[in-house]
Amino acid sequence: MEIRLVEDAKEKSMITEKVLRQLPHWFGQEEPLVKYVNTVYKYPFYAAFVDNEAVGFISIKDNNQYTAEIYVMGILEGHHRRGIGKGLLQRAEEGIKDKAYKYLMVKTVGESSPDLYYARTRKYYEGVGFYPLEELKDLWDEQNPCLILVKNL
Known part of the structure; x- marks a missing residue:
């Protein structure tokens, strides 16, 4: 598994849509799913890749000077319980350390x-x-x- 910072807006949206559409138990409502796909480009975004295929992602939103928020996170169900979520979270936390959030x-x-x-x-x-x-x-x-x-x- 490799976790990478993704900066390209189109790639962020494509990964988000690919993953969320395969998680209908969590993201089965069309309106919120489309909102995530259309707004995720605004925020820092990390994706997990297995054999060069995106299998999960996390996006972090700045709420205020003290608090960041996981805007949206998804991992393909077949990849749950393999450390991908923990890896994504750790990488996202490392990415926001310089902002001194509490x-x-x-x-x-x-x-x-x-x-x-x-x-x-x-x-x-x-x-x-x-x-x-x-x-x-x-x-x-x-x-x-x-x-x-x-x-x-």
Whole structure:
């Protein structure tokens, strides 16, 4: 596996669309998926490659002088539990060290949702040092309560 910083806007969008379209359990709603594809070019972006094929990515958004956010992250399901997510997260954290952020945050579907796929997502984030901060039931919608998780950098 190789993790690279991707700077080309078209390549960022292409990788994002390729990966997210193969993750329908997490990114099955067309409108948010298209928004990620069309806006990911704005943010720092790292992609994981296996045999020169993109199998995952992470994009980091600057929220304010103290906090960066994982804007979107996806890893092809066949490559889960192989260290790719941890590698991407580590590389992204290294990439933002010079900005002296205090926190890294991420939004995902909260614990009040019975969705088993997002339960796996929360388990991943907690396993790499994130802690639940707050669940917001009115940010997205009733079926998708938003859980904000934070990690002290």
